[in-house]
Amino acid sequence: MTTGIAKTFKTLAESRNDGAVAILGRILDGQSGMLAREATNALLARSGKAAPREILVRWLRLDPSLRALAAAKPGRLTGVSRDALLAADRPECESAAAAILECDDFEQFSLLAKLVEDDRYPHSDLVDNLLVSLADRLYDGATSLDNYVRQRELQRVRNHTVETLQPLVERYGKHRRRPALEAYCALARRENSVLRRVLREPREAAHEETCDVLLNCPLVGVIHLLVSFLDDPYAPLPALEALARRYDRPFLKELTGRLASPPPRAVVENLRRIESIVWLGTDFAVIDDLDEVSQGGAVRLAAASGMQKPEVLDLLEHVLTYGNVGGRRAASNVLPGFDDPKATELLRKALDDPDPEVQANVLAHLRPRNVQGALATLVAMVESPHDMVREAAREGLEEFNFERYLRTFDSMDADVRFTTGVLVKKVDPQALHDLLRELTAMSRTRRIRALAAAEAMEAVVEVEEPILELLRDSDHMVRAAAAQALGSCPTTAARDALRDALLDRSVVVQEAAENGLFRLAEQVRQQRGDHDLKTQNAIGAVEATEKSGRTYVLDRLSAATLARLSLGEEASR
Structure with a gap:
């Protein structure tokens, strides 16, 4: 901008001659770009109401960039906007309403509240729309995280506005203007005493309409208010009923997002009070249309609610069959909480799910429910390519660990040692590490026991080096x-070591070495039996005992009982 033009607009902005206002107005009408911007800035810089009124009367046809200049100066249009709202001219009122909204002129709430109760005001529809839209903008600004300082300031404005609108709720029976309730609910918090009284007391004039606002109003603040009642330990029943009946997409996204993870106790207690949820009934069209996060939240909502168990199980079955990954994961997570034959069948069905997290969620619950083939499934899952599935399978086979196996090893007969040892090696990832520790123990008894355990577990090849040292x-x-154990290790090093042991000074060692070489020769002609066969034998032994209605652990069993069973101590279920 040239120096001459700049001086001209500076003069027009500072001149006491009211004719300068008319000149700037004509520039706005006939110019655009830089001249229009300078004219707008000059009008905003002038004192009095005449200059900002020139902007207001042209508001609806001003370029957005020029309106932004006015919006950047809070309060500059407040006075003329107030006068325009009180005027009888409809176009002027519409310009004022648009300017108030775009400039976030929240000081106008007090005027709007008065106009709501003025039954002679001719533009009530305009006031109603402005009141709701301005409340929506205030809520958005007060909850935005973009500017902390601005947010704190708008929170104070929000609190003051709620106090301003509160009398409209208490006197609702006189004016019957629903937008006043919508604006109030969009800004109020669930702790508000007037709101709680209106919801709890059916005799309150605003009770029925406020419940309907919670059920149908699309404002973000109203949706957040309704969902926030889940965290209220003393939530009014009408709020929970609205939660159960509402199912528009923005609300469901907020509600199910709140339940994206297992809900806290207060939320669960409130959900138990909800006995029926409209959109979770027999028609699953709504839940089928949800994304992964929302579908998972919907499943948790149903499981924690007071809905009838058959209804919830039907929903879980549908989600496990047709749901997305998020929904199936949530269903498999809540399913173990249902003690029902159908729930057990669904657990078995979930094992075939392609998602590893779904499989992992149900694995640990198979054996406690006596699912047919549970042990074989768990053992097979130990070799899953997915870490979480392997970990879950091991949790379901926690009694098959090396420490317990070794503790009862001496009381087992040969068959039980081998069948159980195969499973321990397969299930316990620390088994070989612990076996190496025992092989190098100071105690002679522990080393001898570890050698026998290595052979029973078919782990001699894996720990060959320390056995050769022994x-x-x-x-x-x-x-x-050691010579006895090496008899099951078909490696060149083991054969050479056994041949050398034939010259040992101890006859016992010589005989053990000779026996070991003989066994190795036999293995060449006829294998003793592969690993999978031994695993199946062990599984069969354990399942046979579990079908009898008993559970066994590896403690304090007699040799006679252990000969019959695949693992430890017998205890009644």
Whole structure:
């Protein structure tokens, strides 16, 4: 901008001659771009109401960039907008309403509240729309995280506005203007005493309409208010009823998002009070249309609610069959909480789900429910390519661990040692590490027991090196046990070590080495039986005992009982 033009607009902005206002107005009408911007700034810089009125009367046809200049100066149009609202001219009122909204002129709430109760005001529809829209903008600004300082300021404005609108709620029977309730509910918090009284007392004039606002009003503030009642330990029943009946998309997104993770206790207590949820009935069209997060939240909502168990199980079955990943994961997570034959069948069905998290969620619950083939399934899942599935399978087979196996090893007969050892090696990821520790223990008894356990677990090949070292142990009984174990290790190193042991100074060791070489030769002609066969034998033994209605652990069993069973201590279920 040239110096001359700048001086001209500076003069027009500072001149005491009211004719300057008319000149600037004509520039706005006939110019655009830089000249229009300078004219707008000059009008905003002048004192009095005449200059901003020139902007207001042209508001609806002003370029958005020029309106933004006015909006950047809060309060500059407040006075003339107030006068325009009180005027009888409809176009002027419409311009004022548009300017108030675009400039976030929240000071006008007090005037709007008075106009709501003025039954002689001719533009009530305009006031109603402005009141609702301005409340929506205030809520959006007060809850925005973009500017913390601005947010705190607008929170104070929000609190003051709620106090301003509160009398409209209390005197609703006189004016019957629903938009006043919508604006109030959009800004009020659930702790508000007047709001709680209106919801709890059917005799209140605003009771029925306020309940309908919670049920149908699309304002974001109203939706957030309704969902916030879930966290209220003393939530009014009408609010919970509205929660159960409402199912527009924005509301469902907010509600199910609130339940994207397992809900806290206060939320669960409120959900139990809801015995029927309209959109979770027999028609699953609504839930089928939800995204992964929302569908998962809907499943948690149904499971925690007071809905009839058959209805919830029907929903879970539908989601497990046709739902998206988020819904199926949530369904598999809540399903174990239902003690019902159908729930057990759904758990079994969930094992075939392609998502590993769904499989992992149900694995640990198979054996407690006596699902047919549970043990075989868990053992098979130990070799899953997914970490979470393997971990869940091991949790379901927690009694098959090396520590417990070793503790009862001496009381087991040979068959039980082998069948259980195969499972322990397969299930316990620390088994080989713990076995190595035992093989290098200071105690002679522990080393001998570890050698026998290595053979029973078919783990001799994996721990061959320390066993070869034990073949040179100072104790001849340890050397003999090592020779015995190497008889099941078909490697060149093991054969060479056993041949050398034939020259051991101890006859016991020589005999053990000879026996070991003989066994290795036999393996060449006829394999002793592969790993999978031993696993199946062990599984069959355990399942046979579980069908009898008993549970066994690896503690304090007699040798006679252990000969019959695949693992430890017998205890009644």
